[in-house]
Amino acid sequence: xxxxxxxxxxxxxxxxxxxxxxxxxxxxxxxxxxxxxxxxxxxxxxxxxxxxxxxxxxxxxxxxxxxxxxxxxxxxxxxxxxxxxxxxxxxxxxxxxxxxxxxxxxxxxxxxxxxxxxxxxxxxxxxxxxxxxxxxxxxxxxxxxxxxxxxxxxxxxxxxxxxxxxxxxxxxxxxxxxxxxxxxxxxxxxxxxxxxxxxxxxxxxxxxxxxxxxxxxxxxxxxxxxxxxxxxxxxxxxxxxxxxxxxxxxxxxxxxxxxxxxxxxxxxxxxxxxxxxxxxxxxxxxxxxxx
Amino acid sequence: xxxxxxxxxxxxxxxxxxxxxxxxxxxxxxxxxxxxxxxxxxxxxxxxxxxxxxxxxxxxxxxxxxxxxxxxxxxxxxxxxxxxxxxxxxxxxxxxxxxxxxxxxxxxxxxxxxxxxxxxxxxxxxxxxxxxxxxxxxxxxxxxxxxxxxxxxxxxxxxxxxxxxxxxxxxxxxxxxxxxxxxxxxxxxxxxxxxxxxxxxxxxxxxxxxxxxxx
Numbered sequence: 001x002x003x004x005x006x007x008x009x010x011x012x013x014x015x016x017x018x019x020x021x022x023x024x025x026x027x028x029x030x031x032x033x034x035x036x037x038x039x040x041x042x043x044x045x046x047x048x049x050x051x052x053x054x055x056x057x058x059x060x061x062x063x064x065x066x067x068x069x070x071x072x073x074x075x076x077x078x079x080x081x082x083x084x085x086x087x088x089x090x091x092x093x094x095x096x097x098x099x100x101x102x103x104x105x106x107x108x109x110x111x112x113x114x115x116x117x118x119x120x121x122x123x124x125x126x127x128x129x130x131x132x133x134x135x136x137x138x139x140x141x142x143x144x145x146x147x148x149x150x151x152x153x154x155x156x157x158x159x160x161x162x163x164x165x166x167x168x169x170x171x172x173x174x175x176x177x178x179x180x181x182x183x184x185x186x187x188x189x190x191x192x193x194x195x196x197x198x199x200x201x202x203x204x205x206x207x208x209x210x211x212x213x214x215x216x217x218x219x220x221x222x223x224x225x226x227x228x229x230x231x232x233x234x235x236x237x238x239x240x241x242x243x244x245x246x247x248x249x250x251x252x253x254x255x256x257x258x259x260x261x262x263x264x265x266x267x268x269x270x271x272x273x274x275x276x277x278x279x280x281x282x283x284x285x286x287x288x289x290x291x
Numbered sequence: 292x293x294x295x296x297x298x299x300x301x302x303x304x305x306x307x308x309x310x311x312x313x314x315x316x317x318x319x320x321x322x323x324x325x326x327x328x329x330x331x332x333x334x335x336x337x338x339x340x341x342x343x344x345x346x347x348x349x350x351x352x353x354x355x356x357x358x359x360x361x362x363x364x365x366x367x368x369x370x371x372x373x374x375x376x377x378x379x380x381x382x383x384x385x386x387x388x389x390x391x392x393x394x395x396x397x398x399x400x401x402x403x404x405x406x407x408x409x410x411x412x413x414x415x416x417x418x419x420x421x422x423x424x425x426x427x428x429x430x431x432x433x434x435x436x437x438x439x440x441x442x443x444x445x446x447x448x449x450x451x452x453x454x455x456x457x458x459x460x461x462x463x464x465x466x467x468x469x470x471x472x473x474x475x476x477x478x479x480x481x482x483x484x485x486x487x488x489x490x491x492x493x494x495x496x497x498x499x500x501x502x503x504x505x506x
Contacts, residue, residue: 003394004330004347012385012398067383067400067424074363074382084362084386142389143356143493276394282487284334284341285301286504 007211007275010145016065018270022164022263023058024087024135025157027051028128029165031098035121037169038105040180044121045105047172051165052098055131059091083141087134094127132161145274146210147218152201157266159197163190163229164262170255179251181241187251188237191258195230198222198265210277217273221265229261294353294372295431295446296470296498297457298477298486299346303464306331306344313459314348314429319410319417321403326395326429327456346456346465349374349395349429350489350497357387357396365425371469372498373431381425388426392493396428431467432456447476470498482506 030051038044063069079085101124104117136158142148166187173179202218236254240247306329314320314327330345351374358366358374365381368374376387388396402423404410410418432454439445439452446452447468457465468477477500485504488497 002331004328004345005332008394010389012388062384065384067385067398067426068381071363071380071382074365074380075384076362077364077380078362081359082362082386084360084384088362138360138386141356141360142386143495144388144390144392144394148389274389276392277490279330279332279345279347279489281301281332281334281343281345281489281501281503283503284343285502287302 003276004279007213007278009213009272010274010276013065013270013274015267015271016061018267019061020058020065021135021139021157021266021270023054023056023061024132025161025262025266026164026168026259027054027056027058028132029162030054030168031121031128031165032125032162033166033169035101035118035125037173037183038118038121042173042180043176044117045102046176047169048098048102048105048121048124050168050172051128052095052102054168055091055094055128083134083137087131087138090127090131090134094124094131097124097127132158135161142274144276146205146208146277147214147269147273147275150201150205150208150210152197152204153269156194156197156201159190159194160262160265163187163194164259166190167233167255167257167259167262171252171259174248174252174255179248181247184237184240184247184251184254187254187258188234191230191233191237191254194262195226198225211275214273214275217268217275221268221272225261225265225268228264229258233258233261292471293370293469294471294498295351295436295467296372296477296500297351297431297454298466298468298480298500298502300464300466300480300484300502301343301345302502302504303462304329304344304346305462305464306342307461309459309461310346310456310465313455315417316413317417317432317455319414319419320397320427321399322405323403324397324399324427326397326427345501347393347395347489347499349391349431350393350495350499351431352495352497354494354496356390356392356493356495360386360390362386369433371436373433373436375430375433376426376428378419378421378425378427383424383426385426392490392495393497396426398424398426400424 034044034047075088097120101117101120136154139148233254236250240250308329310327311325327348332343334341355374363380363382365377366387436446444452450458453467457467468475470477483506484502486500486502
């Protein structure tokens with residue numbers, strides 16, 4: 001059916017745009033957990049470096065998406081209203097602070113006798129959270145698409161970013177040292193919180209008059225998202241609590257699944273669920289009376 | 292102040308798409324890109340079914356969501372209410388396209404023509420290669436309006452100062468004018484008819500009115 005008489009799936013942003021939200025969420029989440037881990041004696045350098053690489057990869061993917069990539073610097077022109085401009089502005093100090101923090105934690109720190117990376121790492125994490133908030137606002141300000149403009153998409157994707165970041169952090173930590181029990185509890189809490197945010201988002205969308213095609217798309221992704229991103233991680237984390245001997249590999253596995261679940265959600269939200277609603281008119285025009 | 296708006300009388304529109312053709316002719320838009328579109332809609336339940344034709348396009352909202360999200364400043368709003376795009380600044384991020392509740396923005400990433408890989412003689416007239424990879428949309432034929440005003444003409448009254456889709460309409464369904472002028476053609480028309488605007492709940496204050504019946 002012709003667009004307008006029926007709703008239409010947006011095709012302006014594809015999986016490359018989804019990758020920006022994946023990179024931003026996972027990377028910024030990772031930067032937060034990396035600095036929290038640092039304060040409790042966990043290694044900072046590998047996690048923070050990977051976090052920065054995620055953010056950079058996401059931005060690179062969106063650079064590939066835009067129609068005029070060699071004009072990309074024009075995106076800095078409207079900070080007064082555009083969250084995309086603000087995202088770009090925050091990215092600059094984020095990478096600067098991140099580079100300093102990573103440098104301070106590298107072996108070069110010992111050679112140069114640099115101070116602890118806690119201060120630049122904390123600043124990096126705060127800038128990362130700001131970057132993530134900009135991304136949430138970018139998707140929320142897509143007023144043409146009910147699936148994105150719904151306010152509850154912000155807590156959903158915000159929690160998902162933190163969960164994805166923690167998922168990768170669990171994996172990185174598990175490779176280097178045993179995963180602390182506290183971290184496993186935090187992961188369990190985040191996974192459950194994301195599931196609740198998902199139901200709250202879907203419920204709000206259903207009551208907002210979103211296109212039926214959006215609701216069908218969300219129903220279609222729900223099972224995969226919940227099983228991959230929630231049921232399996234919860235099983236692995238709970239098993240790990242009862243079997244401390246294998247808790248670290250199970251936590252890593254849970255982290256991978258929780259992260260994949262978030263990525264799956266974002267790809268589907270961007271490429272399959274975002275419909276522009278059809279036009280509706282209050283009554284049929286009364287013909288045959290005009291002069 | 293001046294605010295230009297479009298009024299479409301749905302009682303008169305017969306869905307001939309001449310407005311669409313006139314727009315494509317003037318602007319050389321590629322296949323699939325219709326800055327002025329006519330939606331062909333069915334209403335009612337069998338056997339009481341009606342067919343309605345709805346001319347649409349950019350609504351030139353006074354509170355346009357596309358404006359705030361634009362990171363480059365390419366999307367602008369003129370003092371006369373026309374929302375336009377500076378194609379030399381636009382980076383093609385499509386933020387505006389996903390922000391528009393009316394699906395009025397288009398983007399193509401490679402040159403396309405109606406027949407083959409070269410423009411027809413008609414397409415050459417309005418073809419602009421700078422429009423590839425950027426967001427594009429209706430600008431109410433701002434070039435025509437500006438030229439007309441410069442020559443002392445009145446948009447919506449004098450054809451030389453009026454958008455091409457309005458001039459081309461064979462049934463007189465489309466009217467253009469300044470809604471801030473109490474004596475304007477559009478104001479008089481709207482005062483005497485029942486009308487609505489599309490997706491008003493979005494809070495965009497669209498500048499496109501649809502007439503359904505006598506007032």
